[in-house]
Amino acid sequence: MSSSDKPESPGAVPPAKRARIIALTSGKGGVGKTFMSANLAAALARRNLRVLVLDADLGLANLDVVLNLHPKITLHDVFTGKNHLEDAILPAPGGFSVLLAGSGLVEYSRLTPQVREQLVGIIDTVAPRFDIILLDTGAGISDVVLYSVSLADEVLIVATPEPTSMTDAYATIKVLATHQQRRAIGIVVNQVSRVGEGRAIRGQLQLVVDKFVTPMLPADETAPKLELIGEVPLDGAVREAVQKRQLLLEVLPGAPAARAIEIVATRLAP
């Protein structure tokens, strides 16, 4: 019997290539995290990458709204065993795939051993089939968010220049550095008013991390480093696209914000 008869059998076939898993999180809600996930996925898909966005905001999912999708089958149905995972993976307008949480997942907004197993199982199943999986996590520092982030290879924090957003982004960085031993954290600053604002904000965050977070870590460990992955300008086109419930990259690809997201995609997948 040849090994091709049993493609799943371990050892018989070389280990499948696994997707890079990138978590997008923000600390504060309303900073454009889901907008960023969707448009970044479209930008990455344009670079011929197989991209899946997993709506890990289990309690309060919005990805379906942003993409104007009305899924019949969601993660909820997969969790309850009503449907197969395969049937919940949907094509999205931007040429990527989505796994939507769907409403009615309020009971999953708290992490339980079951939710944890489900998430790991789902990611393990889909990871070999994609190049990049974006985990669109919920806002705040809930344990569902922290757990989803812990499953990711890389983490991107979406922040805006608003002081509340910066504070919550900092709190998230602090928790990720002290509790998940993250030493490299990507930053995307959304809604900047001028070129260079993103760099300044990254600098501020790094300053506070160096002064307050690094001393909390064991002395022999490397200091957490924040990397600016990109800044996306405040752009009326974003509002326009969101209101039309379409991807900015699809409807107004020439808009400054769309171009900036393309640059973020280039940095992530050169």
Added chain:
Amino acid sequence: MHKSDPPSTAPALKLAGALQLLRQSGRDVPEPAGIDRVAWLQAVIDGLCELSSRDPLTGVWNRRQFDVALTSEIDRVARAGEPALVLMIDIDHFKSVNDTHGHAAGDVVLKEVAQALRECIRPMDTLARVGGEEFAMILPNCPPSFGHAVAERVRAKVQRRWVEVAPGETISVTVSIGGAFAPQWVRSSAPLWVERADQQLYLAKQSGRNRACLEKPMVSLVSAEEKGLLFGTSQYQDLQDLE
């Protein structure tokens, strides 16, 4: 007519077994005569609830009641943001106590440890026996900075207590303790909270027993100093001035 049978007007409820359980466990069952039937039934039900929530050997709460208390506490922490600590407390080398001194001695040890633990808690705390030689404590409103002192006090209290396992024969036992704080302001679940405390208990056992290990509480709050640096330095001010 038996003195604890229900009033005669009642439809026949089969309560003999329940009443016997209550009496045997030393709980007062009110006399049915001279008391309202509903009140009497309520007293019986309350007695049964109490009975099903207690560990018969030590008299502390059992695992069932512990799970109830843990779930309501984790919800309270999520809503109120008050810190709460759970301690998992395991008697060291309990098997060798049983092997050396017999199971009756093992029972005495369990009772004495339970008593020592009872002396450590406040009225709002929950103390339960959650496994053979394992106890657990839920300590609501316990600031993270007190965690180690609290756990250490519990550990020392047990160690200081001499247990008479046979006439004239006293031994002392020790406990290993693992502790974890509930995540503040965060909806979480009881099994994960206990799992984190259990990981610390495992560490305590691994690192030589008779010690307390506590998970480092998650620091998600941002202090005024941190905010000061985040927004107060010249670079950020320059940014603001440009606007």
